[in-house]
Amino acid sequence: MKSGRKSTSTVIRRNRLVAYTFLLPNIIGFLLFILIPVIASFIMSFTSWNGFGVIEFVGLENYKNLIHDTNFRISFINSILFTLISVPITLFLSILIAIALNRGIRFVKVFRTAVFLPYVTATIAVAAVWQLIFNPSMGPINGTLMKFGIDNPPGWLSSPSWALLSVSVVYIWHSVGYYMILFLAGLQNIPDHLYEAAELDGAGPIAKFFNVTLPMLSPVIFFTMIIGVINSFKVFDLIYVLTGGGPGRSTHVLVYDIYNTAFKQFEYGYASSMAYVLFLLILIFSFIQFRGQKKWVNY
Template identity: 40%
Template sequence: MRKLKLNYKYQQWLWGYIFIFPVMFGFFFFMIYPMSYGIILSFYKWSGIGEKQWVGLANYAKMLKDTHFLKAVWNTIYYTLGILLIGVPLALLWALLLNQKFLKGRVIFRTIYYLPVISMMAAVSMLWKWLLSPNHGLVNLILGFFGLPKVNWLLDPRWAMPGLILMSIWKGTGFNMVIFLAGLQGIPKVYYEAAKIDGANRWQRFRYITLPLLSPTTFFVIITTMIHSFQIFQQAYIVTEGGPREATTTIVYYIYKNAFEWFNMGYACAQAVFLLVILLLATLIQMKFQRRWVFYG
């Protein structure tokens, strides 16, 4: 009898590993191995073909002195802050509005706001390249309707990155809106009913009930949005090609140019490792300080 139990447990264990093997194989083969190989390549000088030349930390030293790379780092931080400070609160605002029972056609509005998320970034980039056109773009036509001056969105270094931020907010706000909606609908209604009985107004209910109980969702949205924003590439590649005057050259775009245009594979891998470390540190810092404002009760 004991032998039969052992055989049954062994079979369960075996079938469990058989089912997860395809996923684990893909994870190690397409994630762990390329990442590990990229870290190793960051210590070499290599054009992508031929022999590799060991240079140690020379690529990292070069990176710290490369003004073009430092400019790309600042552009990426600028873009990320724009998405976090504008896009995340806007997604929360839409979620709050679409969570109201008095709003008719809520399902339709949710679908409309989510449609840009499932649209291809290449198509969205081409659309916004026209919308941000200085002469015939819809955005400048709207500004002119309100008596505001036209903006040379894609050719002015001051406005090129805000233009990409505007496009990315339009593209990605719907995803965060759905996440916030799920968090809002998970808050028990009894808290709001008790607060109403105690005389709390709408703002007090939002401040002392909604925000604290929504904090785990907010934390998730901030982390995922930050990671995704640091990896911006398609917008800069299709809409502005990193210009004008490198105003929209981001870290990933600069990695692409080094690797596949200038064939500095080792240097590009060092920049990729830098991006990995920055994202890891930023995530760990937020994980450490989330205890001060994230409520899991």
């Protein structure tokens, strides 16, 4: 009996050792590249340091300076505007495309691949292609507008009035395929008998959409809203390639401002405080969404 218990405990210890061995690389990576940098940047947000000299503790001075920093205020507003533009439109288009592709149309796999392909394409390549599309003199958009009699079409990426909207268009085009896949998975998990019951009650396509499809998709919608808000606040590479934060500061968003402050102005403490304000902003948005989901999400 004892030998049996010993052998069982030996097997358990061996299995645990194997599990920890496989987990160890991921744990080390998490510690080195996520947890330790997060803690270090939080501590650094209370300091003034240019990367070379002596680290000076300044307390809450960095956070106080952010209140009066015009550049930070512009980046803050631009980030919120970018999120309010891109997230609702992305989710709306994703749902429409997912519903269309879920109806069993011909060549559905081809259309799925075509919609999803931009998401898996390198962001730098996407931005480079859209720079050509938005080109004010040789781009196809302005070329088409000129053919329709518009002599002075907008400079999409060079105009302060249009630049943020243009970047939002590229972001939506690049992201919609990812959310479409999530909604498509949600649609395929809706039981057919719910639609059959709705038909027996005399429900048409619109009534079925609002009374069956949307309620059953609400957990997916909630998840995509959370992910969409987080990803939109993190946007950097598109803006870096397309506009460089310009023209003026019309496309300066928080992550781009953090990058400039840290790696061009070498104010690491101040940049860290900006990063934690961004973290707080995302946390507030997520908290509001989690509180509100109790009223409309059906599990």
